[in-house]
Amino acid sequence: MADADIGLIGLGTMGAMLALNMAEKGHRVAVYNRTGSVTKDFVGGAGDLASNLIACDTLAELAAAIRTPRAVVLMVPAGNAVDAVSADLAEYLEDGDMIVDAGNANFRDTNRRFEEADRIKVMGIGVSGGAEGARHGPAIMAGGAPEAWERMKPILTAIAAKYDGQPCADYMGPAGAGHFVKAVHNGIEYADMQIIAEAYGLMRDGLGMDAKAIGAVFDKWNQGPLASYLIEISAKVAVADDPETGKAMLDIIADRAGQKGTGRWTVIEAQHLAAPVTVIEAAVAARNTSAQSDLRTTGEAIFGGRAEPLDATLDQIEQALIAGKIICYSQGFEMLRRASAEFDWSLPLPGIAEVWRAGCIIRSEMLNDMSRALGEDSDRLLMHAPFFADILKANTQSLRHVTAHGIAAGHAVPALAAALGYFDAMRKARSTANMIQAQRDFFGEHGFERTDRDGTGFHGPWVPPRPGNS
Numbered sequence: 013m014a015d016a017d018i019g020l021i022g023l024g025t026m027g028a029m030l031a032l033n034m035a036e037k038g039h040r041v042a043v044y045n046r047t048g049s050v051t052k053d054f055v056g057g058a059g060d061l062a063s064n065l066i067a068c069d070t071l072a073e074l075a076a077a078i079r080t081p082r083a084v085v086l087m088v089p090a091g092n093a094v095d096a097v098s099a100d101l102a103e104y105l106e107d108g109d110m111i112v113d114a115g116n117a118n119f120r121d122t123n124r125r126f127e128e129a130d131r132i133k134v135m136g137i138g139v140s141g142g143a144e145g146a147r148h149g150p151a152i153m154a155g156g157a158p159e160a161w162e163r164m165k166p167i168l169t170a171i172a173a174k175y176d177g178q179p180c181a182d183y184m185g186p187a188g189a190g191h192f193v194k195a196v197h198n199g200i201e202y203a204d205m206q207i208i209a210e211a212y213g214l215m216r217d218g219l220g221m222d223a224k225a226i227g228a229v230f231d232k233w234n235q236g237p238l239a240s241y242l243i244e245i246s247a248k249v250a251v252a253d254d255p256e257t258g259k260a261m262l263d264i265i266a267d268r269a270g271q272k273g274t275g276r277w278t279v280i281e282a283q284h285l286a287a288p289v290t291v292i293e294a295a296v297a298a299r300n301t302s303a304q305s306d307l308r309t310t311g312e313a314i315f316g317g318r319a320e321p322l323d324a325t326l327d328q329i330e331q332a333l334i335a336g337k338i339i340c341y342s343q344g345f346e347m348l349r350r351a352s353a354e355f356d357w358s359l360p361l362p363g364i365a366e367v368w369r370a371g372c373i374i375r376s377e378m379l380n381d382m383s384r385a386l387g388e389d390s391d392r393l394l395m396h397a398p399f400f401a402d403i404l405k406a407n408t409q410s411l412r413h414v415t416a417h418g419i420a421a422g423h424a425v426p427a428l429a430a431a432l433g434y435f436d437a438m439r440k441a442r443s444t445a446n447m448i449q450a451q452r453d454f455f456g457e458h459g460f461e462r463t464d465r466d467g468t469g470f471h472g473p474w475v476p477p478r479p480g481n482s
């Protein structure tokens with residue numbers, strides 16, 4: 013009997029957790045995994061929730077189990093697998109049915125699938141919060157046709173995290189808008205993680221603190237303006253011991269960071285949009301640098317790896333993080349604003365901040381203030397909102413002190429430095445790009461604007477006068 017509210021393909025960790033979450037919220041879910049035994053084991057191990065789960069051996073069975081118009085969530089690896097599974101599944105779907113890609117897709121793939129979609133509707137939803145979030149309440153950023161969102165809304169809002177009772181799931185816009193917003197979320201996630209890692213490094217190498225002491229500091233910071241999931245887990249990982257050796261777990265973990273690519277996509281898209289997301293750029297580059305451990309080891313042998321003690325207090329480091337974080341988020345929301353204009357999406361910037369308040373990896377109290385500031389005026393830079401401008405005025409001196417002293421003492425703080433560099437550049441009405449324009453005109457006759465009159469295409473005296481040249 014076709015009584016399932018929804019189908020779900022792909023019972024890896026995230027897919028399995030999402031299916032259980034849906035089942036727990038009272039939705040009947042038809043589930044399918046390419047390896048049939050996985051499906052059976054999953055439903056068999058679902059306890060009370062099994063009554064809301066229908067194990068399907070084939071895609072035909074899956075399609076037959078779902079009420080029409082059907083909605084099928086894909087939780088398969090991003091990329092070719094999504095196209096392959098979609099093509100196979102489409103054979104069993106009818107006009108108006110819908111495929112919902114809930115993986116970390118590149119939004120350009122989602123745009124393409126949306127464009128190519130003919131009889132079957134396509135949605136792309138960004139789901140954040142890891143396995144725990146998927147099971148008990150993720151943040152959800154949905155993209156696709158508005159009708160598709162209406163079909164999915166009751167289920168997605170039911171399974172999403174709640175902030176003050178409000179579901180952290182919303183419609184972002186057409187086509188790949190949901191996956192785009194998720195990528196920017198992940199870019200910010202990379203940046204947030206990197207500035208926290210830099211603070212950790214300053215405490216470890218600059219203040220000589222051990223992991224447990226650093227964990228206590230993060231724990232304290234989690235009670236203040238930095239309160240967030242990432243600070244909370246940083247405290248937890250810092251105090252954990254390795255069960256095998258009894259040593260601090262952090263001291264055993266290799267210092268090479270992996271990445272699946274969403275942070276990199278954010279940086280690439282930011283370049284297309286001419287959006288300066290310098291803190292995210294620094295964070296992605298820092299992961300790449302971390303991965304080059306052989307070269308770093310050689311570098312230490314040649315140049316010496318020693319850094320001097322840091323002349324800064326823990327309060328100053330906390331304030332540096334507060335300032336760096338606001339600057340980073342301001343860049344991220346500016347990127348979203350540019351994308352919204354470029355792709356004609358009408359992205360709901362305050363709504364995005366609201367969706368990110370709970371469930372996702374970058375969730376924090378500060379996002380509530382950000383949603384309020386963006387709600388007042390979503391066209392202005394977040395860091396220009398009086399609330400955040402005041403916090404920056406109170407904390408950028410520490411960002412400057414910690415970054416400058418950190419660099420002078422030989423510590424690597426690329427993301428904090430990127431935040432400070434952007435902040436300083438963005439508070440100068442007169443930049444130094446007049447020199448760039450002069451150089452461009454000198455070697456390529458590219459022309460420039462003048463400060464003393466309107467118009468474009470002026471040249472310096474180095475360009476020989478010719479007809480048409482000013």
Ligand code: 6PG
Binds near residue numbers: 271
């Ligand atoms: C989330 C996470 C999740 C995943 C990322 C990070 O929002 O739940 O961002 O999507 O952890 O893919 O992966 P990398 O650090 O490997 O790029």
